[in-house]
Amino acid sequence: MRLELEQLLILQDRQQKIRQIQAEIKTLPFERAHLESQLAATAAGVEALKQKGRQVEVGRKNLELDVGTRSESIARLKTQQYQTRKNDEFQAIGHEIQRYENEISKLEDQELELMIEADKLRGEIEAADKNARATKESISRQLADLETKSTALKAQQQELETERKTLAAQIDDDLLDQFERLFNSKGDAAVVAVEHGVCTGCHMKVTTATAARVKAGKEIVSCENCARILYLGAV
Numbered sequence: 394m395r396l397e398l399e400q401l402l403i404l405q406d407r408q409q410k411i412r413q414i415q416a417e418i419k420t421l422p423f424e425r426a427h428l429e430s431q432l433a434a435t436a437a438g439v440e441a442l443k444q445k446g447r448q449v450e451v452g453r454k455n456l457e458l459d460v461g462t463r464s465e466s467i468a469r470l471k472t473q474q475y476q477t478r479k480n481d482e483f484q485a486i487g488h489e490i491q492r493y494e495n496e497i498s499k500l501e502d503q504e505l506e507l508m509i510e511a512d513k514l515r516g517e518i519e520a521a522d523k524n525a526r527a528t529k530e531s532i533s534r535q536l537a538d539l540e541t542k543s544t545a546l547k548a549q550q551q552e553l554e555t556e557r558k559t560l561a562a563q564i565d566d567d568l569l570d571q572f573e574r575l576f577n578s579k580g581d582a583a584v585v586a587v588e589h590g591v592c593t594g595c596h597m598k599v600t601t602a603t604a605a606r607v608k609a610g611k612e613i614v615s616c617e618n619c620a621r622i623l624y625l626g627a628v
């Protein structure tokens with residue numbers, strides 16, 4: 394029995410490792426997605442700033458056009474003003490010219506504000522671009538590391554699976570069946586120690602008779618509470 398228990402414990406160890414590796418492999422796509430979303434968010438941040446920069450530039454150009462049309466109007470009015478001989482008409486045109494000049498002055502103030510904003514944005518875009526390049530580099534490296542990790546884990550899993558198969562082939566079919574059912578239903582271990590008369594799987598005291606049977610080591614003994622297979626641990 395001792396040999397069989399030893400074999401089961403080794404098998405259990407490999408299966409636990411396989412389970413752990415499988416769990417780790419399962420997290421990899423989430424880690425990858427997280428990194429990729431970080432990358433996308435950084436790029437979107439830069440793009441938003443650039444978009445804002447383009448909007449400011451469009452706004453500035455529109456103001457420039459507005460100034461241009463008013464300058465043309467002023468030139469036209471001035472021609473009219475020289476051609477008129479009526480004093481009141483001359484003055485009326487003069488007021489209109491003044492009105493356009495005031496408008497131009499306001500438009501130019503707005504243009505200046507936009508130019509200052511554009512300057513500020515240029516600095517921000519440059520910083521964001523630099524930051525995005527660094528982020529991209531770091532994330533690319535992390536993605537490559539994940540790929541390496543994934544390959545290593547899969548190879549490790551493959552190795553353990555092969556070892557598991559060899560071990561399983563040496564174990565009696567019924568016992569292996571019992572082990573597999575327990576291993577899958579318990580989630581942690583199918584074979585556990587009895588320590589100081591307590592099953593370390595469910596932490597319940599086993600009966601004296603069970604403890605004695607485990608100690609004798611002549612048969613496969615199960616915990617009467619949780620059904621896990623027992624072996625003798627610390628007495």
Ligand SMILES: [Zn+2]
Nearest residue numbers: 592595616619
């Ligand atoms: Zn138990």
